[in-house]
Amino acid sequence: MKVRLLDVNSADLPLIEGWLRADHVRRYWGAPEENTRLLHEPPAGGHWRALIEAEGRKVGLVLWQHPTRQELDEAGLHDVPESVIDIDIMIGEAAENGRGVGSAAIRLVADNALADPAVPFAIAASAVDNRASQRAFAKAGFRNDREFDDVPSGRCVLMVRHRQRLEGAT
């Protein structure tokens, strides 16, 4: 499976809006209205995004950012520094789920983030019942660090990949 990350162009936005409305995405990303607004008006500074291409087809979106101190403290993650990279992902094309694309894209983002020595580790918040997400992050070298309350989303698993866990995940 050849997976690449591509820049998001304005011509891609209708495709992504369709993914945001898909049931399997809104189940974990929430109502599409706010995500659609953020798609058109991305926050300035410390936020990045890329389209996920698999075998030449655009199938999903990955976002990564430095969380703010306020966001981390509200989630009770007082020991997590703002210098970490936090990853959000969706494979918007339902038929493309479970084919290894998500874990490959997560690995690309995490490898790139951890190449920066200023980034101590990469994280993701995965709803406790989102086993596909936890498995995809695990396949990309993350481990289950703890459960926490991701206000207002609910109970989540904090998935963490440290620099020394770059290789060997199964």
Ligand SMILES: CC(C)(COP(=O)(O)OP(=O)(O)OC[C@H]1O[C@@H](n2cnc3c(N)ncnc32)[C@H](O)[C@@H]1OP(=O)(O)O)[C@@H](O)C(=O)NCCC(=O)NCCS
């Ligand atoms: C989470 C998501 C990005 C994963 O992408 P993906 O391309 O399906 O991921 P992969 O195929 O690389 O890995 C998924 C793994 O989860 C497994 N899986 C799928 N559903 C599962 C379930 N209900 N229980 C346990 N494992 C499950 C798959 O079998 C696969 O593991 P395997 O390769 O060992 O068989 C994708 O499912 C998605 O977009 N979901 C909707 C949005 C979402 O939940 N985003 C994440 C928010 S943190």
